[in-house]
Every structure is written in C-alpha cells, then in structure tokens.
Amino acid sequence: MAPVCVLVGAPGSxxxxxxxxxxxxxxxxxxDTDADIEQLAGKPISEIFVDEGEAHFRxxxxxxxxxxxxxxxxxxxxGGGAILAEENRAALVGHTVVHxxxxxxxxxxxxxxxxxxxxxxxxxxxxxxxxxxxxxxxYAEVATATxxxxxRTPEEIAAEVAALLKP
Ligand SMILES: Nc1ncnc2c1ncn2[C@@H]1O[C@H](COP(=O)(O)OP(=O)(O)OP(=O)(O)O)[C@@H](O)[C@H]1O
Ligand SMILES: O=C(O)C1=C[C@@H](O)[C@@H](O)[C@H](O)C1
Ligand SMILES: [Mg+2]
Numbered sequence: 445m446a447p448v449c450v451l452v453g454a455p456g457s458x459x460x461x462x463x464x465x466x467x468x469x470x471x472x473x474x475x476d477t478d479a480d481i482e483q484l485a486g487k488p489i490s491e492i493f494v495d496e497g498e499a500h501f502r503x504x505x506x507x508x509x510x511x512x513x514x515x516x517x518x519x520x521x522x523g524g525g526a527i528l529a530e531e532n533r534a535a536l537v538g539h540t541v542v543h544x545x546x547x548x549x550x551x552x553x554x555x556x557x558x559x560x561x562x563x564x565x566x567x568x569x570x571x572x573x574x575x576x577x578x579x580x581x582x583y584a585e586v587a588t589a590t591x592x593x594x595x596r597t598p599e600e601i602a603a604e605v606a607a608l609l610k611p
Contacts, residue, residue: 445514445515445516445517446513446517446538446539447475447512447513447516447517447518447519447520447539447540448470448472448517448518448519448540448609449466449519449520449540449541449542449605449609450513450520450521450522450536450539450540450541450542451463451466451519451520451521451522451541451542451544451605452522452526452527452536452541452542452543452544452583452586452587453524453543453544453545453546453583453593454524454546454551454572454575454576454579454583455524455551455555455561455563455564455572455575456546456550456551456552456553456554456555456572457524457544457545457546457551457593458544458546458554458593458598458601459476459521459522459524459544460476460478460521461598462544462593462598462601462602462605463476463519463520463521465598465599465602466519466602466605466606467518467519469602469603469606470518470519470606470609472517472518472519473516473517473518473519474518474519474520474521475512475516475518475519475520475521476520476521477505477508477509477512477520477521477522477523477526478521478523480508480511480512481501481504481505481508481523484504484508485504488560489501489560489562490560490561490562490565492504493562493563494562498562498563502525502528502529505523505525505526505529505532506529506531506532509522509526509529509532509535510531510535513535513536513539524575524579525563525575525579527579527582527583527585527586528579528582533582533585533586536586537586539588540588540589540609541586541587541588541589542587542588542589542590542591542605542608543583543584543586543587543589543590543591544591544593544601545583545590545591545592545593545594546593546594547594548569548572548573548576549594550593550594550595551572551576552568552569552572555568555572556568563575589608591604591605591608
C-alpha cells in the first residue's frame, strides 16, 4: 500500500492543515509523521528535542517515514525537515509527492512565535529564512508537483491538490 499523496514543505506551509482537508475531501485517512513520532515517544516533539536532541528526533523520523510510506494508503504529511535525510528522499522516489510551497512572509505569519516548533524557538523569522533557503532544492528534488500556498485559503489549496490527483 502507498499513500495517495505525500505532502512536504517548510514549517507553516500547511502540510497538516491541507492534509486534513484533502483527506476529508478524498474520504481517506490522514496521517502525519510528526504525530506518529509523538505518539510513539509519548511526548511532544519539543520535549524530544530537549530530552534527547535533534539527532535522536531525526532517527525516530526516519523510522516513522519508512513505516508510514509502507503502511498508509491515505494522505501522509511529513515533518518539515524529513527531506533533509537522503534515506527519506530515496524512499520517496516513485510516490506522489506534493510540495506545498510558501515564501517567508506567509510562513512567518503562520508559525507566529514558533510555539511548539523547537527549531524556531529562538528567532523564528531568521531561522525560517535560513531553513527555507537550505531546503528549497530538497523539496523540489522529491516533489512530483508543487502547489503555491501564499495568499490562498486551505480550502483552495486542498482543492488544487485533489485536482492534481485525479487520473
Ligand atoms: N493557506 C493558509 N492560509 C492561512 N493560514 C494557514 C494556511 N495553511 C495553514 N495555515 C495556518 O498556519 C499554521 C501552520 O499550519 P500547519 O500546522 O498546517 O503547517 P505545517 O506545514 O504542518 O507545519 P509543521 O512543519 O510545523 O508541522 C496553522 O495555524 C494553520 O491554521
Ligand atoms: O522543520 C523541521 O525541521 C521540523 C518541522 C516539524 O514538522 C517537526 O518535524 C520538527 O519540529 C522539525
Ligand atoms: Mg504539521
């Protein structure tokens, strides 16, 4: 079984929001590797970063991505940094992967002060800018389609992704 659609994108691109709306439209289950990791670890991602560090989180994330790609047939959202691992990028080959693109102004508005996002805890705007520059080529590498989200409502974006998935 493979996901009907895998969503990738920067923090605040709307993977969770659009993923839930898209899954409802398609009548399939929604799964989010961030939520899978939190459930397995029994604590929020921010606490995993504090207690065990980012490297340990990335190890849990690689396992969560592999498990979800193998077992989930609905809409799958990956964590914003999942594409940093070459193992995860390789695992995405052959899947329908939609990059939800967002530019810095909208991303900053959406993540606010970065609450609950450990990487953005210090200086959300500067950190997001750096993350997005570093990751843009990686999102493009894994994506089979890109949908622009700036200035658009989650409903509009979910409808465009649904239309892309029609055979
Ligand atoms: N198109 C949009 N327009 C306005 N607000 C949005 C849009 N998409 C998402 N949001 C809002 O932005 C915030 C971040 O969205 P969401 O959590 O879905 O992003 P994400 O890509 O899953 O982020 P993360 O990588 O941190 O998991 C939420 O408060 C959500 O309601
Ligand atoms: O952009 C990132 O590296 C992250 C995004 C979130 O989805 C979480 O996976 C975590 O906070 C790390
Ligand atoms: Mg999310």
